[in-house]
Amino acid sequence: MSSVHIPGLVADARAGRQRAIARLISLVEDESPHLRAVAAALTPHTGRARVLGLTGPPGVGKSTSTSMLITALRERGQRVGVLAIDPSSPFSGGALLGDRIRLHDHTTDPGVFIRSMATRGHLGGLATATPQALRVLDAAGFDVVLVETVGVGQSEVDIVALADTTVVLLAPGMGDGIQAVKAGILEIADVLVVNKADRDGTDQTVRDLRTMIALGRRGTGPSWRQPIVRTVATTGAGSDDLMSALDSHHDWLTTHGELETGRRRRARREVEEIAVRELRARLTNISGGDTLDRLATQVAAGELDPYAAADDLIGPG
Amino acid sequence: MSSVHIPGLVADARAGRQRAIARLISLVEDESPHLRAVAAALTPHTGRARVLGLTGPPGVGKSTSTSMLITALRERGQRVGVLAIDPSSPFSGGALLGDRIRLHDHTTDPGVFIRSMATRGHLGGLATATPQALRVLDAAGFDVVLVETVGVGQSEVDIVALADTTVVLLAPGMGDGIQAVKAGILEIADVLVVNKADRDGTDQTVRDLRTMIALGRRGTGPSWRQPIVRTVATTGAGSDDLMSALDSHHDWLTTHGELETGRRRRARREVEEIAVRELRARLTNISGGDTLDRLATQVAAGELDPYAAADDLIGPG
Structure with a gap:
């Protein structure tokens, strides 16, 4: 077992040293012999970060949207951690790599930490590693942690379930796609975003989503009305609207005690x-x-x- | 608990009655109270079916290829069961439905049974339901069971791992796609198929695959040289070559004791x-x-x- 000074690493991570943060994530990701000691050392510092999930079908501009959100959060002076989840599929490794490049704009900003999580191992891999990596970023004092997934499978949906607020991205011109995704979207989306909203078909997509929301109202509990936001992530258009929708949801969660309920549910699942x-x-x-x-x-x-x-x-x- | 006469159902299934087969799959799929009794009743009749897995990225013609294989196997007089796995993604339900229509050619043939397996439930759903459904088809006396997946996630890859022989389909003109899928393909493919081989770029795709195979040779154990077969599933071209590649792999498995090893591994995982x-x-x-x-x-x-x-x-x- 190599020598690791865990309290020192945690202190460095909390001081914003990116290498220490990366090292801690590696320790929890790889299930190293230090895993339990790291988990214990992080615990007193956890529970403060706001966790945003971001998902949607391939091609809607998830990474560009993540980048836009990072910019908006940084303008507020908030520190942002990003976990970009790559699915374990042998069929999708390459496309993602390209997407990730868009996040590189932020890599020189010390207030931003980006980690790509990937595994070719067993199913349990991402499902257990992601909550632990999230704990590292939470303990390191990031105000917001963005969990971005490609959204092509149940495991990604499960990971998004870690978030306080889940944003589902769509784009106009997906044709029947909107119908296909209907059931899933209404279950997991707190905020719906129609990105690429400078394209033809945006109004129709928004109308379709409105109809689906009206038909699919969740029956029980305090009701949150899922907003639909239009963005053009490449130009930053709609960024303010999106931030305001996210803030509204956060306020709603707090007012209705749902923030704590959701976090207990997350902890229960993790344990x-x-x-x-x-x-x-x-x-x-x-x-x-x-x-x-x-x-x-x-x-x-x-x-x-x-x-x-x-x-x-x-x-x- | 509704009244179910399990020995009668199993006898009917073995006599080829499609309703009995469908009913048994529903019983194991839903984890009904009868699940254990069904599993016990099936057991003495299992272990005979040859299990073929078929996967590949979206758009390569998996359902058409499945249909082509069914035709070829029927010409040999073999009974064919098909489990078509739909992933649990909220983002892909619609596209699949369209694909499945291609299999409808065979639905009036009593020697063919096709079941679409889908779940929006928990991850464990398909991973446990699929092996049980496979046992039903095996016990019902199908000579070959085809497990077809859309191949977009680890769970699908896991399911393909149930097969004695796994066929990975690609198509020409996927561009960088071939590079992206490299690592995964070499791990799971026993037979590689370049479908739509009447299109431009077929020769290049085959060459790329050959290079990848040469670079990625598995180091241990008796070595099977993964063949590359060209097909045009819509016309049936290449069907004989594919069948002959499948037979060669089956012979190789038998000769090297790998058929039994693989099946023990599958049973171990199931238990x-x-x-x-x-x-x-x-x-x-x-x-x-x-x-x-x-x-x-x-x-x-x-x-x-x-x-x-x-x-x-x-x-x-």
Whole structure:
């Protein structure tokens, strides 16, 4: 185990030293032997950052929009951390790399920290690494943490669920796309953005979204009316409207106690994920390894069904 | 609990009755109270089907290729089951629906059964439902089960890992796409198909793939040389070459004992998934619910780190 002085790293991160922040994220991302010590050292400093999620289908201008938001937040004097989530797909690595380049405008600004999170490993990878990286940025004192995903799968949607406020981006001229995304959008969007709003078809897209919102009103709880904001992220047009929509949602969350409720839900999920991972590790590492191999052989041979095998493995509940 | 006569259903499914097959898949997919009884009843009849996985980026002609493969397999007199996996993304529902229409040519053939698997639920949904649906088709006596996915995320790649042989489809003119998919393809493809091979750029795509294969040779174990097949799925051109590549891979698997190894690996993963799900359910349902809420509140308040909370929840290992 290499020598790591964790309290020193945390202090450096809180002083805004980017290398220390990057190092801490690597420590939690890689599940290093220091992971638990890092998590413990971060804890007293967490719970202050406002977390914004940003997602939408490919091609709507997510990275440009992230860049526009960073600029607006920096003008307010806020420090901004960004976690850009790359999905683990072997089919989409390249396109993203190009997108990320747009964020490079901000890389020389010490008030901005950008981290691209990617994994080709198991599903659990991003789902557990992202909340921990978010804790690092929170503890390092960033006022806002932006979690940006490409939005092409359930795992990305799950990660957006980490946010206090989720922004879903669309663009005009997606044709039937709007209909296709309907169900999902209404579930996860707190703020809807029609980007590239200088293009033909913007009015129609906004009208379609309005109709969908009217039809899909969430039935229970205090009702937040999802606003639709028009932006042209490449020029910065609509930036003020977007910021104001984000502020309104934050006020609404605070007024209705939903900020705390959401954060407890997030913590609950995080603890549960860690616990399940730990149980899974025990299953395969300690006594389960050989037993599992024996049971798998019986299942493969058609001598045992997989549910009976799982019962054998973990014992009575 | 509605009345279900499971041995009767299994007998009907094995006699080729499509309604019984569909009903059994619904029972395992929905995690009905009958799930375990169904799994047990299927087991003695499993282990015979050859499982083919088919994946690739959007737009390469996966459904047309599936249709072509069904035709070729039917000409050999083989019964074919198809599981068409729709990802849970709120952003891609619509496009897929259109693709599926191409499979409708085969819906009147009693030797073909096609099931579209989709979920908007939790990540675990498809990962556990697909192997069970596969067991139904295997037990129902289908000679070949095709698992087709849209290939846009890790969960789809995981599902393809269920297959004895995985076919990755590409098309010419994807430009830098080929480079982007490089790493993933070499990991999961047993057979590479360049579909739409009547288009310009086919030769270049095949050359690029050859170079990538040469650079990316897997280092360990008996070496299978991934063939590259050219097809035009809409006309059926290249169908014989593809079938012959699939047969070669199946022979290779059998000769090297890799068929059994792969199936044991698949069973192991299946049992582990079920065990982890069961452990997760115990965590939240039995005593864990209240404890988890209390711990989550402490974590959200920055009083406890999530790893310590997880330790509290599950106790010492």
